[in-house]
Amino acid sequence: MRNNRVWLITGCSTGFGRELAKAxxxxxYPVVVTARNLPSIADLVRGNPDNVLAMELDVTKPDQIEKTVNATIEKFGRIDVLVNNAGIGYFSSVEEAVEEETRKMFEINVWGLMHMTNAVLPHMRNQRSGHVINISSIGGLASFPGVGYYNGTKYAVEGISEGLAQEIAPFNIRVTLIEPSGFRTDWSGRSAAKTKSAIKEYADLISPFVNEENHGKEPGDPKKAAEAIVSIVQSEExxxxxxxxxDAYHIAVNKYTELLKTIEKWKEVSVNADFQD
Incomplete structure (x- = not known):
């Protein structure tokens, strides 16, 4: 295991990104920390000018992506670990969602993530090694009322990442999807937009899932999440x-247990859809 891997982390102003940067x-490790607001991460560089580089980065702006990748290569000579952490949330029923808000979320959570990845992959392919860490969500495996479009962004990240992992494995580049449940980050606070439900039936259904009183009371510890991410990068496999x-563990187990039951229940219908010789 190398302890000189160069990390490039997006969205370091708060939450997972900040805790991972600190860890x-x-x-x-040599680390490039990024945020849309550069002063918000200035403290991370203090005392570490040789080992830490701070860059202004909005993942929806290709010029800033290119500048960040080039600066990383110029300072450290390589990129070993890319952490696509930048992202936002959005609370709304599917029917009442504002298209402008959902498109903005897809631009950041999906296209921003992929533009960032595609900018780094040529360097990883050339060095024949690397690790792409995509921060997904348990909401990329199971959907919930009130965050359907957010689920859509994470399902997209899951599908693209799984295909990407197979494409770049021959170059000794790994992909890992991080799928957290509720953690005490800013995801459901400042980093999330909300459209208040005007349809009572939806409001009653959604309110338990988007209750603002739960913000800051989530069971997940971001520091432990950061430690876990570092540990998998250090892992041989x-x-x-x-x-x-x-919560993520139990939700995933329940989801796939029920899915397997449904698959088996409808097995005959499924297999009989083929041409019968």
Whole structure:
């Protein structure tokens, strides 16, 4: 295991990104930390100018992506770990969602993530090694009322990442999807937009899932999540998917247990859809 892997992390101003930046810096890795608001991450560089580079980065702006990747290569000579953490949430019933808000979320959560990845992959292919960490969600495996479009962004990230993992495996580049449940980050606070439901039936259904009183009371510890992400990068055989949080574990097990039951229940109908010789 190399302890000189160069990390490039997006969305370091708060939450997972910030905790992961702190953990990697403390571990002595060369790290490039990024945020849309550069002063918000200035403290991460203080005392570590040789090992830490801070860059202004909005993942929806190709010029900033190119500038960040080039600066990383110029300072450290390589990129070993890309963490696509930048993202936003959006609360609304599917029927009442504002298209402008959903498109903005897809631009950041999906297209921003992929533009960032595609900018880094040529360097990883040339060095024949690398690890792409995509921060997904348990909401990329199971959907919930009130966040259908958010689920859509994460399902997209899951599908693209799984295909990508197979394409770049021959170059010794790994992909890992991080699938957390509720953690005490800013995801459901400042980093999320909301459209208040005007349809009573939806409001009653959605309110337990988007109750603002739950913000800051989530069971997940972002520091432990950061430690877990560092540990899989150090692993000889990192997983394609890593669930984080006890809720994530139980939700995933329940989802796939029920899915397997349904598959078996309708097996005859499924297999009989083929041409019969």
């Amino acid at each position: 990697t810096i403390q571990a002595g 990192p997983p394609l998917r890593l669930l984080l949080g006890s």
